[in-house]
Structure formats: structure tokens, C-alpha cells
Amino acid sequence: MILPTKLDILNIGNPLFKDDLEAQGAKVTHLDWKPAAGGNREFIPYLESLENDPKIKQANKLAVEKLLSSQAFLTDMMLAGEAIPDFNKNTILHAGPPISWGKMSGPLRAAILGAIVFEGLANNLNEAEQKVTDHEFIFDSCHNHNTVGPMAGVTSYSMPVFIVENKTHNNKAFCNVNEGLGKVLRYGANSKEVITKLQWIKNTLYPILKKAIRQGPPINLNTLISQSLHMGDECHNRNKAATSLFTRIIVPSLLEVETDNKKIKEVIDFLNSNDHFFLNLSMATAKACLDAAHNIPYSTLVTTMSRNGTEFGIKVSGLKDQWFTGPANYVKGLLFSGYTDDDCNPDIGDSAITETFGVGGFAMAAAPAIVQFVGGSVKDALNYSNSMYDITLTENIAFSIPNLNFRGTPTGIDLKKVIELDRLPVINTGIAHKHPGIGMIGAGVVYPPKVCFEKAFKAFVKMQ
Amino acid sequence: MITIIVKENAYFDSITLMKVSQELRKIKALREVQVVMGTDHNRSLLKNSNLWSDEAKNAKANDLCIAFSSKIGFNKQEVLKIVEDVLYGHQEAKKSAFPLENRPKTIANAVAQNANINLAFISVPGEYAAYEAKCALNKNINVMMFSDNVSIADEKKLKQIAAKKNLLMMGPDCGTAIINGIGLGFSNKVRSGNIGIVGASGTGIQEISILLDRLGLGISQAIGTGSRDLKKEIGALSMKQGLKLLAGDVQTEIIIIVSKPPDDQVAKDILQQAVAIKKPIVVCFLGKEEDSNMMDHHISFAGNLTQSASKAARLAGVSDHLFDFPKIPDYFLQKSQKKIYGLFCGGTLCIEAQNMIGPQHTCIDFGDDKYTRGKPHPMIDPTPRNEAFMELAAKDDTAIILFDIVLGFGSHEDPASNLSPIIQKINDRKKIIFIASVCGCEKDPQCYSDQVNKLKSVGVIVAPSNAIAAQIAQSIINNKSLAKHKV
Numbered sequence: 001m002i003l004p005t006k007l008d009i010l011n012i013g014n015p016l017f018k019d020d021l022e023a024q025g026a027k028v029t030h031l032d033w034k035p036a037a038g039g040n041r042e043f044i045p046y047l048e049s050l051e052n053d054p055k056i057k058q059a060n061k062l063a064v065e066k067l068l069s070s071q072a073f074l075t076d077m078m079l080a081g082e083a084i085p086d087f088n089k090n091t092i093l094h095a096g097p098p099i100s101w102g103k104m105s106g107p108l109r110a111a112i113l114g115a116i117v118f119e120g121l122a123n124n125l126n127e128a129e130q131k132v133t134d135h136e137f138i139f140d141s142c143h144n145h146n147t148v149g150p151m152a153g154v155t156s157y158s159m160p161v162f163i164v165e166n167k168t169h170n171n172k173a174f175c176n177v178n179e180g181l182g183k184v185l186r187y188g189a190n191s192k193e194v195i196t197k198l199q200w201i202k203n204t205l206y207p208i209l210k211k212a213i214r215q216g217p218p219i220n221l222n223t224l225i226s227q228s229l230h231m232g233d234e235c236h237n238r239n240k241a242a243t244s245l246f247t248r249i250i251v252p253s254l255l256e257v258e259t260d261n262k263k264i265k266e267v268i269d270f271l272n273s274n275d276h277f278f279l280n281l282s283m284a285t286a287k288a289c290l291d292a293a294h295n296i297p298y299s300t301l302v303t304t305m306s307r308n309g310t311e312f313g314i315k316v317s318g319l320k321d322q323w324f325t326g327p328a329n330y331v332k333g334l335l336f337s338g339y340t341d342d343d344c345n346p347d348i349g350d351s352a353i354t355e356t357f358g359v360g361g362f363a364m365a366a367a368p369a370i371v372q373f374v375g376g377s378v379k380d381a382l383n384y385s386n387s388m389y390d391i392t393l394t395e396n397i398a399f400s401i402p403n404l405n406f407r408g409t410p411t412g413i414d415l416k417k418v419i420e421l422d423r424l425p426v427i428n429t430g431i432a433h434k435h436p437g438i439g440m441i442g443a444g445v446v447y448p449p450k451v452c453f454e455k456a457f458k459a460f461v462k463m464q
Numbered sequence: 465m466i467t468i469i470v471k472e473n474a475y476f477d478s479i480t481l482m483k484v485s486q487e488l489r490k491i492k493a494l495r496e497v498q499v500v501m502g503t504d505h506n507r508s509l510l511k512n513s514n515l516w517s518d519e520a521k522n523a524k525a526n527d528l529c530i531a532f533s534s535k536i537g538f539n540k541q542e543v544l545k546i547v548e549d550v551l552y553g554h555q556e557a558k559k560s561a562f563p564l565e566n567r568p569k570t571i572a573n574a575v576a577q578n579a580n581i582n583l584a585f586i587s588v589p590g591e592y593a594a595y596e597a598k599c600a601l602n603k604n605i606n607v608m609m610f611s612d613n614v615s616i617a618d619e620k621k622l623k624q625i626a627a628k629k630n631l632l633m634m635g636p637d638c639g640t641a642i643i644n645g646i647g648l649g650f651s652n653k654v655r656s657g658n659i660g661i662v663g664a665s666g667t668g669i670q671e672i673s674i675l676l677d678r679l680g681l682g683i684s685q686a687i688g689t690g691s692r693d694l695k696k697e698i699g700a701l702s703m704k705q706g707l708k709l710l711a712g713d714v715q716t717e718i719i720i721i722v723s724k725p726p727d728d729q730v731a732k733d734i735l736q737q738a739v740a741i742k743k744p745i746v747v748c749f750l751g752k753e754e755d756s757n758m759m760d761h762h763i764s765f766a767g768n769l770t771q772s773a774s775k776a777a778r779l780a781g782v783s784d785h786l787f788d789f790p791k792i793p794d795y796f797l798q799k800s801q802k803k804i805y806g807l808f809c810g811g812t813l814c815i816e817a818q819n820m821i822g823p824q825h826t827c828i829d830f831g832d833d834k835y836t837r838g839k840p841h842p843m844i845d846p847t848p849r850n851e852a853f854m855e856l857a858a859k860d861d862t863a864i865i866l867f868d869i870v871l872g873f874g875s876h877e878d879p880a881s882n883l884s885p886i887i888q889k890i891n892d893r894k895k896i897i898f899i900a901s902v903c904g905c906e907k908d909p910q911c912y913s914d915q916v917n918k919l920k921s922v923g924v925i926v927a928p929s930n931a932i933a934a935q936i937a938q939s940i941i942n943n944k945s946l947a948k949h950k951v
Contacts, residue, residue, distance in 0.1 A: 230477060
């Protein structure tokens with residue numbers, strides 16, 4: 001025999017050849033083939049050279065190590081302006097890649113106007129808008145400031161933020177407080193009741209919660225996420241378990257730091273009535289861990305996926321702070337009764353940081369309770385997670401999924417693999433109404449526009 | 465002895481850790497076993513159990529602590545392996561625990577799932593084939609590339625990589641091979657034996673292998689190189705690699721080289737390599753006469769495929785009497801019927817026939833690119849060729865239609881039945897002589913003798929080989945007597 005062992009054949013192409021080979025008793029694996037890079041011949045020659053580049057391999061190994069070794073702790077709360085570096089009174093951060101006022105979608109604009117009123121920088125929304133057009137404010141992406149925010153993600157100077165510290169790598173991430181459901185700023189609502197709630201968060205919730213957080217030991221959020229994945233959360237569209245676990249941890253501290261029962265009840269009611277309270281902590285955890293893996297030369301790890309309601313943007317570890325953007329898609333999913341596809345805003349929010357971190361849509365298999373959003377069957381949920389292993393660099397054994405027999409979640413999106421397999425990361429997300437003030441009208445699944453990854457890939461090739 | 469191993473920031477849920485403890489307790493040399501996260505509570509438990517060290521003292525809530533006391537004779541490696549297996553291991557088992565779709569999508573995927581893969585059979589469209597082949601070679605996998613339409617530059621690069629890694633790169637445009645007893649692509653179920661073939665021609669390999677099979681001889685390996693391998697630009701990289709492998713293969717006692725006439729320098733190189741191989745070698749550069757400069761006694765030359773098989777058979781000590789001419793029934797041709805038309809599926813069979821019947825007659829290769837663009841090969845779907853039969857029958861000068869039927873894996877399931885109604889239809893209208901050869905063997909899925917009988921039943925003269933079929937056609941048209949077996 002010229003090959004020292006029995007033939008073990010990989011059939012790539014026509015399946016009839018597989019049948020012929022098997023008829024002769026040969027062992028055959030049939031490749032579920034489609035053209036590499038979706039048939040994009042401009043990219044194909046580079047796939048192989050990038051795949052075999054030792055610099056990239058080494059960089060990705062380091063990035064994965066940094067990502068998996070990261071442990072994020074909730075240590076404190078502060079006002080955004082005090083906590084976040086280079087934050088002026090007239091700075092307003094928003095979700096997604098940077099965007100000018102003229103290009104912002106309705107909900108984002110409305111949230112910004114609401115924030116200006118909340119800050120007392122304008123007496124009403126009209127005046128706020130006038131000041132915006134007079135260029136009195138600096139808008140920037142949350143992500144450019146170690147910050148994340150769900151949906152509009154609007155964060156202004158005196159909004160309280162959680163301080164989440166990556167103790168392994170000594171970096172911090174910030175995220176505002178989730179306001180709950182209904183009329184909320186993050187969905188572009190900006191009426192008086194919205195501003196009143198923001199003020200309650202700042203004046204009542206924040207001082208007590210801050211003290212309570214500082215009272216106990218820092219809360220390990222990675223561990224909390226691991227546990228909640230075993231309890232049916234995927235920590236993007238479902239945060240029920242994690243919120244409950246958080247409440248269980250924080251209540252004893254609350255009782256220690258505050259004596260006013262009425263206030264304590266208000267705080268507990270607030271935590272209790274919002275299943276998504278933990279989302280903002282989940283996002284800050286993801287941000288703190290991913291930031292540690294960012295800026296590693298030659299790494300193809302995707303460290304940011306984010307949307308501003310108009311554009312979707314990604315960042316790649318080895319491509320510094322450059323954004324690669326494309327038009328945001330529409331979310332496919334279930335709408336609350338009374339709404340139609342026409343009512344939906346394009347994809348918005350920094351919450352896709354959870355998928356970037358290997359939870360959210362990537363951990364869909366852990367959250368069968370919300371499979372209705374993604375097609376209805378538990379198997380669909382399992383398949384969403386399962387299909388992401390092909391485009392990730394590793395599995396996070398600390399985030400195991402019972403339904404996948406405790407396999408770790410697919411973690412660390414690899415730009416190369418996304419391009420090679422022409423498969424986009426899956427994102428679980430909420431759907432915002434396109435008109436300000438209406439809020440969440442559904443939830444479902446969305447994919448990034450492919451062009452973000454194509455642009456990043458080109459930049460990578462150019463850098464080689 | 466107390467052993468405490470701390471893994472920092474490795475959170476595991478308590479059930480998983482209980483499972484680790486349970487597994488470790490099965491080791492007889494261990495006494496007390498605790499596998500816990502390093503929370504304050506757990507560390508005080510460790511302390512109370514006297515499983516205590518500085519490592520345990522400094523462990524944090526998210527550090528995994530593996531603590532045990534042991535008797536003499538415990539094996540730390542064994543312990544660690546069990547821990548790793550329970551925590552990280554059994555990934556394969558984990559993947560298959562649910563009936564999820566896990567078919568590999570890329571070569572890297574496939575190799576990750578099965579490290580034993582040693583040959584990639586590639587038949588994807590040519591523009592993507594080179595990439596897949598490169599991926600396979602990079603993973604140290606031999607390649608047979610059925611795909612064509614690959615650039616010469618890519619072909620050369622692939623073959624250079626393969627040569628460097630001592631791998632087989634068969635193709636692009638390699639239709640036939642038999643490796644370790646398995647027929648790849650278009651190939652026939654011939655017996656195993658001591659004759660190795662390396663060829664730049666798919667149907668050339670098929671024809672030689674079935675003729676040897678009919679003589680009771682067998683094939684050790686048949687290595688395809690792809691149709692362009694002996695061009696100057698490629699320099700026979702695959703054939704050289706193939707020859708090297710056959711030279712070193714103990715089962716191969718006789719070697720046959722088959723190709724269309726190569727570039728002169730390339731031919732020289734190959735012959736030079738052949739001279740150094742201490743095995744009898746038959747060289748068939750189709751249509752090319754014996755090289756008078758080659759006086760090496762262990763190399764012999766053959767001008768066509770049938771001759772190659774004959775010479776190899778004689779080297780193996782077997783008589784080639786089975787290649788005798790068939791009996792020709794009486795025929796009658798009109799004066800206008802002067803031409804032989806050859807309609808072929810096999811490219812090499814077409815060239816071989818054309819060489820023999822001369823340029824005044826016409827042979828068409830229906831497997832040529834210009835007939836197969838966007839359509840299956842005529843060996844798979846004979847329809848386009850069937851239509852040509854009808855067209856030729858309508859021409860006044862058609863005397864003889866010469867054709868091949870190619871059997872084996874990959875080919876149409878019953879080509880003779882597909883064609884015979886058409887021949888019958890022509891016979892009903894007009895007298896035309898049909899001469900065929902069937903490239904196949906008894907054990908092929910289509911069965912050689914069944915196919916021959918089906919053709920005979922509609923009056924086709926079935927020759928034992930393509931070269932003999934061509935010679936019969938020529939003899940008839942020249943109105944010569946049919947000399948006995950001088951192909």
C-alpha cells in the first residue's frame with residue numbers, strides 16, 4: 001500500500017462519489033461544503049495565508065487567554081461624569097459606532113433629547129433640540145469610553161453607572177442602570193414620567209445601591225452568569241435568573257446600609273419588577289472581559305459588536321480602535337400584539353456585546369424558555385448555539401450549557417472564520433419601535449450586516 | 465501526604481465538582497478527597513479536614529481547589545488526568561450527546577473530528593478547488609482533484625507543496641485512480657495484483673486496468689496525475705511523485721506509464737527516473753513510437769493502450785490471447801459511405817482511435833470542455849452523444865460509427881440500454897456499421913458481459929478493446945482483410 005494506512009476519505013463536492021466509495025467499503029466523510037468566503041474570490045487567497053500565519057495564531061491564543069482568564073466584579077457605582085474618563089458635562093454617549101445627529105434614528109435622537117432635559121441642560125425637548133443643532137453637545141460612542149448601554153445606550157453626566165472591574169487584567173467597564181420596561185429612555189421615550197424615573201434612579205436608588213454594593217465583597221459577575229446559564233438565562237434576552245441571583249446577593253447588604261423600610265421596599269420592588277435588571281451588568285461584564293483582549297496586534301478576535309439604530313459596527317482586537325460599519329438590519333422575531341413589521345426600528349444597542357462574549361444568542365441553548373423568539377422549538381435554540389462553534393476561537397468551559405451536555409459556550413468570534421464560512425454571529429435582541437417614546441415592541445434574532453466583517457477582513461489583509 | 469492543586473479563576477458548578485470528587489475517590493491510593501471552589505466556607509472545610517497548605521490559604525472564591533491526602537504509590541498524573549477528563553474532556557461525547565447537526569463544514573473541521581483522514585477527493589467547481597486542495601495539503605492530506613478549470617499556476621503550486629510534503633496530488637482534472645484497493649472517481653472494479661499504473665489520462669488508466677483484469681491480472685495502485693501534468697509548465701511533478709511511490713511499493717512489480725505525448729524535456733526526465741527504477745516498466749506515450757535512444761532493457765514502449773496491457777501481461781508471464789479480433793458479420797456499404805465517425809466519452813480513447821484511423825476520419829470527444837460546460841460528463845449522462853448518433857445516421861458519408869462505452873464507478877448505471885434503442889432505430893432505416901468497445905469488467909456495477917450482450921443484440925460489433933475496435937473500423941473502410949491481432 002502506498003498510503004501506510006487504510007484510506008479514510010474526505011469527499012468534497014458531488015455526494016455521488018461518496019456513495020461509490022462507500023459501496024467499495026471505504027470510510028468516507030462528506031464535507032457539508034459551500035464555497036469558502038461565500039464564493040468571494042477576492043478573499044479566498046487570503047483565507048489560507050491568514051490561517052497559517054503564526055503571528056495570528058499566537059495573537060489569537062493570547063487574546064483567548066486574556067478573555068477566558070478575565071473575571072469581572074461589580075465593585076461600585078458612580079455618576080457617569082465622575083467615573084468615566086474624559087467626560088464633560090455636555091458629553092453624551094450613545095450605543096453603537098459614532099454617528100452624527102443627522103443620521104441618528106428616531107429613538108436615539110429622542111433618548112438624547114430626554115437626557116439633555118434630565119441633565120437640566122434644557123427646559124424642554126424643543127429647547128434641547130435647538131441646543132443640539134447649535135452644536136452644544138459632544139456625542140460619542142459608549143464603546144469608545146469603556147462603556148456600554150442597552151438600546152439607545154444614552155449615558156449623560158449625572159446618570160449613575162455600575163463600575164465593573166476586570167480584576168485579572170485591571171481594566172474597568174461602565175454601564176448605566178436598566179430602567180425597566182414600558183416607557184423608558186433607552187427605547188426613545190422622553191416624556192415627563194421617563195425623566196421622573198431617571199431622577200428616582202439617581203436620587204433614591206443610586207445612593208442606596210451604591211452603599212449596598214460597597215458594603216459586601218465585590219460581586220463576581222462571571223460566576224453569576226455561569227449560574228444563571230444553568231437556570232435558563234442566556235443573559236441578553238433573558239435575565240430573570242441572573243436578576244434573581246443578584247437580588248439575593250444584594251438584599252442583605254441593602255438591609256445593612258439603609259434603615260428606611262419604605263426606601264428599601266422601593267429599591268427591592270424596582271429590582272423585582274424588572275427581569276432585565278441584570279442585562280446591564282451582563283453587558284458590563286462582557287465589555288470588561290473583552291476590553292482586556294482588545295488591541296492585541298494580529299489577533300482576529302472580534303471584541304465589539306454594536307448598533308446605533310442606523311449602523312452596525314464591529315471592532316477587531318488586532319485592528320486597534322477602528323470601527324467597521326454597515327447598515328443595521330431589521331430584527332426577525334415576535335412582535336407584541338398590535339404591531340407590524342412597519343413599526344420596527346433597525347437593530348439598536350450595545351447589548352450585542354453579550355454575543356461577542358459568548359452568551360446571548362450564542363448561549364441560546366441554555367434558555368429554552370424564550371425559544372418562541374427564535375422559531376419556537378427547543379431544537380432551534382440548540383442549533384443556534386451549536387452553529388456558532390464553527391466561527392469562534394474557543395469554548396468557555398466556565399459558561400457551560402446543560403442542554404449541550406455541559407459544553408462551554410462558543411466564545412470569541414473569529415473574523416477569519418466568519419469570512420471563511422460566510423456565517424454571521426447570531427444575536428438575540430429586543431425590537432424598538434421606530435417612533436420615539438413607544439418602547440419595546442418585540443424580540444427576536446438579528447444578524448450583523450456582512451459588510452462589517454468584509455471591511456475588517458480587508459483591513460486585516462492590508463495590514464499583513 | 466497532602467496534595468493541594470489550585471487552578472486560578474476556573475469556576476465550576478458544584479455538581480461537576482462532586483463528579484470529580486466521586487471519580488477521584490475511586491483511586492485506592494487516595495484517602496480524603498475534596499474538590500471545591502475556594503470560597504471562605506470551602507476553605508474552612510479544607511482546613512478542618514487538614515487538607516491545608518499555603519496554596520489553599522491563598523485560594524479565592526473562583527479558584528478551583530483539588531485537595532487530597534494519599535498513601536504511598538499514588539500517581540499525580542493519573543489524578544490530574546481524571547480531573548481534566550471530567551472537567552474538560554469527553555468533548556467528542558459531549559458533541560454527540562444531542563442529535564444536532566455537526567457535519568463538518570471545512571477541512572479543518574473535518575480533521576478536528578477525524579484525525580485519520582488521509583485523502584481528500586475534491587470535485588467542487590474549479591474556481592474553488594485550488595483553495596480546498598491547499599487546505600488539505602496543509603493538513604497533510606493527500607489529494608485527488610476531480611475538478612478541472614484550475615489555473616496552471618495553481619496546479620503547479622499545489623504540486624510543489626505536495627512534493628515538498630511527500631504527498632500525492634492527483635489532478636486537477638484527474639478522473640481515475642485506484643489507491644489501496646479503492647477506486648476513486650471513474651474507475652472499475654478490477655482485481656488487485658502486482659501491476660502499478662501512473663497516468664495522465666483517466667480513461668487510459670481505465671482501459672489498461674480492465675484489459676489486465678480480463679487477462680486475470682490485477683492492479684496494485686493506479687495513480688492519476690491530471691491531464692496537464694506532463695506539460696512543460698508542470699514538469700510532471702505528480703508523475704514523478706507517483707513513480708517514486710510505485711518504485712517503493714512492494715506490491716508493485718511491474719509499472720505502466722501512460723500519457724498523451726509529453727513535452728520532450730519532460731519525457732526525458734520521466735524516462736531518466738524510470739531507468740533508475742529496478743522494476744520492468746512499460747511506457748505508453750500515446751501514438752508515439754518507440755524511443756530508439758532508450759536501450760535500457762527493463763523499459764519497453766507501447767504505442768497504444770491495448771499494447772501497454774499486452775506488454776505488461778507478457779512481462780507478468782500471461783498470454784494476451786483474449787485480445788483476438790471478434791468475428792465480423794457480412795456487411796454492405798453504399799458508395800457514398802466512406803467515413804468513420806468516432807463518438808467517444810473517454811478523451812484518451814478518442815485520441816487513441818483518431819491516431820489509428822487517421823485524420824481523414826472524425827472522432828469527437830464528448831467529454832471535452834466544450835460539450836460539458838454546465839452539463840454532466842457523457843459517461844454520466846449519455847444524452848448529448850445519443851443525439852449525435854441520430855445526426856450522423858442522417859449523413860450520406862457515414863459508413864461506420866465507432867464508439868466507446870465506459871463502465872465502472874461514477875458512470876451511467878446502464879449505458880448500453882440507454883443507447884441500444886437508438887441504434888435499433890437507425891438500423892431500421894439504414895445500414896450503418898456500429899463498432900464499439902466496452903471499457904469495463906465483470907464486477908463493475910453495470911457488468912461487462914451484460915453490456916456487451918445488450919450491444920450485440922442490436923448488431924453492434926463489440927471489440928475487446930478500443931484500439932482493436934479502431935483497427936477493425938479502419939480495415940473495413942480500407943476493405944482489407946482483418947489481419948489477426950496486430951494492434
